[in-house]
Amino acid sequence: xxxxxxxxxxxxxxxxxxxxxxxxxxxxxxxxxxxxxxxxxxxxxxxxxxxxxxxxxxxxxxxxxxxxxxxxxxxxxxxxxxxxxxxxxxxxxxxxxxxxxxxxxxxxxxxxxxxxxxxxxxxxxxxxxxxxxxxxxxxxxxxxxxxxxxxxxxxxxxxxxxxxxxxxxxxxxxxxxxxxxxxxxxxxxxxxxxxxxxxxxxxxxxxxxxxxxxxxxxxxxxxxxxxxxxxxxxxxxxxxxxxxxxxxxxxxxxxxxxxxxxxxxxxxxxxxxxxxxxxxxxxxxxxxxxxxxxxxxxxxxxxxxxxxxxxxxxxxxxxxxxxxxxxxxxxx
Amino acid sequence: xxxxxxxxxxxxxxxxxxxxxxxxxxxxxxxxxxxxxxxxxxxxxxxxxxxxxxxxxxxxxxxxxxxxxxxxxxxxxxxxxxxxxxxxxxxxxxxxxxxxxxxxxxxxxxxxxxxxxxxxxxxxxxxxxxxxxxxxxxxxxxxxxxxxxxxxxxxxxxxxxxxxxxxxxxxxxxxxxxxxxxxxxxxxxxxxxxxxxxxxxxxxxxxxxxxxxxxxxxxxxxxxxxxxxxxxxxxxxxxxxxxxxxxxxxxxx
Numbered sequence: 001x002x003x004x005x006x007x008x009x010x011x012x013x014x015x016x017x018x019x020x021x022x023x024x025x026x027x028x029x030x031x032x033x034x035x036x037x038x039x040x041x042x043x044x045x046x047x048x049x050x051x052x053x054x055x056x057x058x059x060x061x062x063x064x065x066x067x068x069x070x071x072x073x074x075x076x077x078x079x080x081x082x083x084x085x086x087x088x089x090x091x092x093x094x095x096x097x098x099x100x101x102x103x104x105x106x107x108x109x110x111x112x113x114x115x116x117x118x119x120x121x122x123x124x125x126x127x128x129x130x131x132x133x134x135x136x137x138x139x140x141x142x143x144x145x146x147x148x149x150x151x152x153x154x155x156x157x158x159x160x161x162x163x164x165x166x167x168x169x170x171x172x173x174x175x176x177x178x179x180x181x182x183x184x185x186x187x188x189x190x191x192x193x194x195x196x197x198x199x200x201x202x203x204x205x206x207x208x209x210x211x212x213x214x215x216x217x218x219x220x221x222x223x224x225x226x227x228x229x230x231x232x233x234x235x236x237x238x239x240x241x242x243x244x245x246x247x248x249x250x251x252x253x254x255x256x257x258x259x260x261x262x263x264x265x266x267x268x269x270x271x272x273x274x275x276x277x278x279x280x281x282x283x284x285x286x287x288x289x290x291x292x293x294x295x296x297x298x299x300x301x302x303x304x305x306x307x308x309x310x311x312x313x314x315x316x317x318x319x320x321x322x323x324x325x326x327x328x329x330x331x332x
Numbered sequence: 333x334x335x336x337x338x339x340x341x342x343x344x345x346x347x348x349x350x351x352x353x354x355x356x357x358x359x360x361x362x363x364x365x366x367x368x369x370x371x372x373x374x375x376x377x378x379x380x381x382x383x384x385x386x387x388x389x390x391x392x393x394x395x396x397x398x399x400x401x402x403x404x405x406x407x408x409x410x411x412x413x414x415x416x417x418x419x420x421x422x423x424x425x426x427x428x429x430x431x432x433x434x435x436x437x438x439x440x441x442x443x444x445x446x447x448x449x450x451x452x453x454x455x456x457x458x459x460x461x462x463x464x465x466x467x468x469x470x471x472x473x474x475x476x477x478x479x480x481x482x483x484x485x486x487x488x489x490x491x492x493x494x495x496x497x498x499x500x501x502x503x504x505x506x507x508x509x510x511x512x513x514x515x516x517x518x519x520x521x522x523x524x525x526x527x528x529x530x531x532x533x534x535x536x537x538x539x540x541x542x543x544x545x546x547x548x549x550x551x552x553x554x555x556x557x558x559x560x561x562x563x564x565x566x567x568x569x570x571x572x573x574x575x576x577x578x579x580x581x582x583x584x585x
Contacts, residue, residue, distance in 0.1 A: 082585075181496050184496040184499060186488050212555065214552065218550060225541055250343060254538070
């Protein structure tokens with residue numbers, strides 16, 4: 001069965017292109033919608049399952065090309081919650097593929113460590129069959145401390161579901177008294193998403209020529225460069241990837257400007273918010289200046305928010321940890 | 333040094349390619365500019381030629397220079413085509429702030445393009461979910477178009493506000509945690525006007541991004557790009573709608 005680490009040789013012209021691209025900005029985090037496996041299967045008159053398998057093989061290749069370029073984080077859309085609506089046969093086939101591939105990944109433990117890959121699975125994992133949850137939990141807990149390369153697999157994911165879950169977590173945090181409702185900000189909501197520990201993707205690639213986001217990372221890609229490529233995913237080549245990078249480099253300055261503008265707005269809003277709250281709470285008799293009090297307040301708020309984010313992080317870690325522990329127990 | 337030069341060169345060649353493409357599309361459209369003054373019947377005939385019309389178009393302008401006249405043109409053409417809703421966005425929320433100016437230009441264009449038929453149509457301009465709602469020529473509700481002016485505060489920040497309100501409600505036991513559902517969030521975000529999600533975004537400018545345009549609402553939206561809205565011809569607009577009409581969506585199936 002095909003490996004997660006294909007290690008293909010690079011030709012001299014690939015190496016030259018990489019050096020050339022290296023002189024521009026390289027995206028750190030790339031998100032990919034791997035669309036077109038089924039159309040590829042129809043086009044080449046193969047079974048759907050084979051199309052999906054080819055799609056998986058392509059993913060392993062692309063991950064390696066990304067590492068070659070210096071892209072250290074990749075987020076892929078493997079399975080949407082909407083995909084459960086497909087025919088039972090196809091859903092089963094996709095689940096079987098996931099089962100096999102995650103198992104295979106655990107068989108390649110040494111490679112995971114060698115490459116230093118951290119694999120995260122983002123989405124409503126509890127919607128998946130139990131045995132798949134167990135394998136996923138095993139992979140996630142095994143690789144969670146690696147930092148050299150990060151692969152986020154969005155599985156049983158939609159962006160709206162993610163935002164809704166984040167809002168629920170925040171509401172719960174507020175009712176538990178971990179944070180105040182006035183602490184809710186763009187930064188907090190962003191960190192409460194499944195992708196909370198990653199920076200937003202710099203570049204989003206969608207293959208097969210469709211020009212939609214299909215409920216994928218809607219919040220996170222608000223300021224990302226979009227590259228819609230007219231090629232079916234199994235036919236995606238190094239050159240397409242290089243093209244996407246060039247496209248990103250051409251857009252980089254303008255994107256950066258918009259991002260900075262948004263960040264400046266966020267900081268301004270946060271400060272205004274802090275001052276407003278402090279002004280409301282302050283006593284007439286208070287001797288300290290409002291600036292000192294506001295600074296202290298901002299400090300406390302940051303602590304609350306950081307603690308809450310940490311709490312959420314631990315909660316998600318624990319979710320996978322518990323499943324992995326349970327499956328180990330049942331095996332022995 | 334050598335690599336940097338090559339990279340520069342590649343970027344130059346690409347820019348030149350884009351420029352040439354622009355020029356050719358300009359020449360193709362050049363001969364048809366006169367059609368811009370099309371009558372309503374002409375526009376309606378065009379609407380019948382399109383496989384599938386969007387219900388709600390998002391106009392995302394990512395250019396330094398904003399042209400109110402061209403946006404007004406788009407609004408009036410859409411009105412005559414039978415499109416029922418348009419959102420207009422720019423990164424600085426300038427259209428939203430200057431809604432009075434846009435309103436005036438739209439009124440002028442309405443008379444200019446629709447002539448005596450202009451009274452049959454009504455245009456409803458919203459600058460937010462609730463406030464500042466005003467109607468023009470409200471004689472008939474048969475041909476009505478909602479124009480929603482959108483700024484950066486309506487995107488992520490609107491979701492933040494929503495999360496804040498929901499947290500407050502849950503903390504004070506006015507709402508249960510399980511009541512926070514996608515459906516509920518969607519209902520609140522649709523606001524009082526109950527506008528559907530945009531099914532088509534036309535993005536103007538050279539930046540390939542949406543720069544903060546309504547993240548929640550665009551999950552299934554087709555995103556089409558056009559170099560600039562400045563001087564957009566009727567012909568180009570219709571061809572954008574044709575390319576939208578020819579796509580087919582699978583909704584995850």
